[in-house]
Structures are given as C-alpha cells and as structure tokens.
Amino acid sequence: MAALGDQSEAPPPPPDQQAMASQNKPISNIVIIIAMQTEALPIVNRFQLTEEPNSPFPQGVPWVRYRGTYKNLNVSLIWPGKDPVLGVDSVGTISSALVTYAAIQTLQPDLIINAGTAGGFKAKGASIGDVFIVSDCAFHDRRIPIPVFDLYGVGLRKAVEAPNLVRELNLKVAKLSTGDSLDMSQQDESSIIANDATLKDMEGAAIAYVAELLKVPAVFVKAVTDIIDGDKPTAEEFLQNLAAVTAKLDLAVEKVINFINGKCIAEL
C-alpha cells in the first residue's frame, strides 16, 4: 500500500494547471493551416518546408503536410489538398475542421496559425491587401432560431490574445465571420453585421472551434483579397488580387513566426 504522502502515484495536475504550464514554456511546435495551394506555396518556399512522404493522415485523404525547422521551431504546414473528385482546393469549414483535428491529434502543436485570404468590409475600414490579426471568430450561415441553439449556431470563439504581437508588428485587429459560401446572401450579410465582423472567410470559425475543443491556442492571420461591400463581383475581384495579396500574407506570416520564435504563449 502506498504510504501517506508518497508522491510516486500522484495524479497529474488538473487540465487548468497543465494549460497554465504550457502557456509559460517556449513554443516549439507550430502548425500552420492554409486552405488554398496558392496561399500555401509561398510560405512552403519561404520556410523551405518539404512535403512529408509518410503522411500522418489516413491513407487516401488529400491532406498534405509540409514540414521543416525554422530557428527554434518545428513548423508544419497543413493544406487540405485538392478535392479527390473535382481537383479544386478543399476550401470551407468541413475540410478545415477535419485537418485541424487530425493535425492536433497527430502533431500536438503548441500553437495553430490559420493564414489565408478573406473578404473585407470597407465600411469597417478594410482595404485590398490589408493584413489583420483576428480577435474573434463566429459563423454567419448557421441560423438556428431556437433559444440557445441560436448562440450555438453563431459559435463565437476567441483567438488567443496576442497584444504584444499586434503592437510590435503594427497589425490591424478585427473580427472574422465564417461561412461556407464565397458569395453573400442578404441573410449572411445581416449575420456578419450582427457579428460585428470586418472580415469574411470560409474556414476561421471552424478552425477556432476545433482548436478550443482540444485546448490549443490559435492565431488567425487574414489578408483582404476582395471588398464585400464594394461594387465589383467577389469571385472576379478575389481572383484578380489573389497573387499580390498572397505575397503580403506570406510576409506577414514570416513576421508573425519570427515574433513567436523563442516566446511562450503568455508573451504573445
């Protein structure tokens, strides 16, 4: 029988204390989640990441892991890949939630970074090429008009607070609204306004949901490719600006990663 005060079988610290301990150790393992190949490749090249031949993911899924080391960091970039049937990027909430779950389970990152393009509201101060750090994520296309389920549908989640990162890199901060459509119905627009969002994308709130569920802090870096409350058709404007804006996104991600290097979550 274990003697009173014997520490050898002491239970592990409660999850809250574990979370606090991980807040105070230097970040070493990061996972970057990016929906589109055009957004991902500049970052793969910048950090000289290479495609992992032994995928940690189930056989047959199109998800791709690029990996490498940069300064003190193990960096993995996960791209959900091309749709196996249609051959286009697997954008949207389902793929991004799945890869976030799989990446956390297999790679156990200290931090998730979701980088990507987004639509921006000029009425809220967004311009083409602006890069934002997201403070809050919510959904705009999950309408469930029953008390409490309505809030579940909106699914508001906070990104990790990173006041030092925002100050030092001089980035704008805004709220993000996520849905599974590139276009915007009138109902979507009302919900985005109710979410007080400056940015609209197709992945952020889904990634925030999984990250919170599995208690991994997440940072969202979003660059504006199109103005939602402007007069140009979104798809056209998006494609026109994609290459130039992706270059800005890539530079911002480099700065964010340089800032993160050597720090712990509590210092962000």
Ligand code: SAH
């Ligand atoms: N026509 C594109 C489709 C990409 S879907 C193609 O050639 O593949 C748009 C992607 O960019 C999503 O990953 C989404 O997160 C982001 N995005 C950019 N602008 C957006 C907007 N106005 N609304 C929603 N998502 C947007």
